[in-house]
Amino acid sequence: MLKLGILISGNGSNLQAIIDAIAAGDLDARIEVVISNKPNAYGLERARAAGIRAVCIKPSSFTVAEEPTHSYNEALRRILVDADVDWVVMAGYMKLLGPEVLNAFPNHVINLHPALLPKFPGAHAIEEAFAAGVPTTGVTVHIANERFDDGPILAQTEVPINPDDTLEALEARIHAAEHQLLPQTLAELCSTR
Numbered sequence: 444m445l446k447l448g449i450l451i452s453g454n455g456s457n458l459q460a461i462i463d464a465i466a467a468g469d470l471d472a473r474i475e476v477v478i479s480n481k482p483n484a485y486g487l488e489r490a491r492a493a494g495i496r497a498v499c500i501k502p503s504s505f506t507v508a509e510e511p512t513h514s515y516n517e518a519l520r521r522i523l524v525d526a527d528v529d530w531v532v533m534a535g536y537m538k539l540l541g542p543e544v545l546n547a548f549p550n551h552v553i554n555l556h557p558a559l560l561p562k563f564p565g566a567h568a569i570e571e572a573f574a575a576g577v578p579t580t581g582v583t584v585h586i587a588n589e590r591f592d593d594g595p596i597l598a599q600t601e602v603p604i605n606p607d608d609t610l611e612a613l614e615a616r617i618h619a620a621e622h623q624l625l626p627q628t629l630a631e632l633c634s635t636r
């Protein structure tokens with residue numbers, strides 16, 4: 444069984460997909476803790492509704508004297524280590540993760556990204572692929588490193604962009620693909636361990 448720590452920044456629909464996959468018996472995992480860097484992230488409510496411990500750590504609550512980025516990542520690391528997780532999953536976590544966390548879980552930090560990496564990294568991947576007029580984009584799950592949306596790829600799903608697509612329709616299909624691929628990749632990690 445995987446013991447997961449999930450990092451979020453917003454809606455948490457991918458967190459919900461993991462919660463649902465566990466409930467359906469499709470993923471042998473337990474979410475030990477959900478951490479958000481944003482206090483108003485809806486994913487915190489989703490976690491609490493599922494009986495999962497949900498914590499917000501605001502990067503801005505660390506003072507300059509404390510070296511804020513280091514102290515923030517150190518606080519993240521402490522919660523994840525204390526919760527005894529074995530995999531950290533960035534499911535819509537829109538911040539770079541510091542070496543404090545990456546080094547505590549070597550090769551065990553996963554990121555989800557709404558494009559076919561290495562194409563369209565960053566916070567606006569769906570919009571950028573749509574604007575670029577490429578015929579295909581998709582979804583990537585990869586091992587995270589100290590750079591944004593970078594690291595060894597574990598799984599990808601292609602999502603075609605249709606000539607008459609709207610951005611909203613494309614976003615909906617990308618999110619649906621993510622909700623399949625992330626729990627499925629975690630289930631594969633579980634079976635290959």
Ligand code: GAR
Nearest residue numbers: 453454455456457535555556557565
């Ligand atoms: C997802 O589309 C995820 O791929 C993206 O944020 C969204 C979070 O949605 N992450 C990135 O863009 C990382 N570069 P959610 O909060 O509903 O799960």
